[in-house]
Amino acid sequence: MARRPLEREGVYLDGGRRTTQLMRDSLGRNHMTNSNTIRVRVPLVAVFYLGLFLIALVLWPIALAALVAKETSSSSATWLLAAACTTLWVLLLLHVAKRCSGPAISYWRGLLVVAASMTTGWFYLSFIVVFPALFITFLLSVAFALWSDLGAGPEVAAARFHKVVARSHRWRMRR
DSSP, X not given: OOXXXXXXXXXXXXXXXXXXXXXXXXXXXXXXXXTTXXXXXXXXXXXXXXXXXXXXXXXXXXXXXXXXXXXXXXXXXXXXXXXXXHHHHHHHHHHHHHHHOOSSOOHHHHHHHHHHHTOOSSHHHHHHHHHHHHHHHHHHHHHHHHHIIIIIOHHHHHHHHHHHHHHHHHTOSOO
């Protein structure tokens, strides 16, 4: 039995090097991937948007206390209340992340996919679109986490969050 050259077969791995059948079976792309996984190339600007959103989400009580302190003379109780609210927001965010993380996608990766899906390619327009999308996704994930705490089960929140992320990826701004 004559062997054909690998160039004529068109058999290559992702790196472009020639392979044998054994290498193709063990190292090549697996076309039987899980249909529930979402694979998105995330631009660096989406990481920036998500980081800025999380900082704004966590620090808004302190910013509000600073605005109140600027207008009126505030006591230390205002700052203590702002620090307590910030701590509660962080704990809520960590609880939601735990509940909405699933085997297919983690919570943080899901938020990153939403941010990447809502970028338009123009920085300022993306800035206007990404933050409401992330805030709506955050509110939905809080609702899913609280609903799962009330008796729906922990896997329900992760499945519903995954659907929200998949839908935002399906409605992405740039293709």
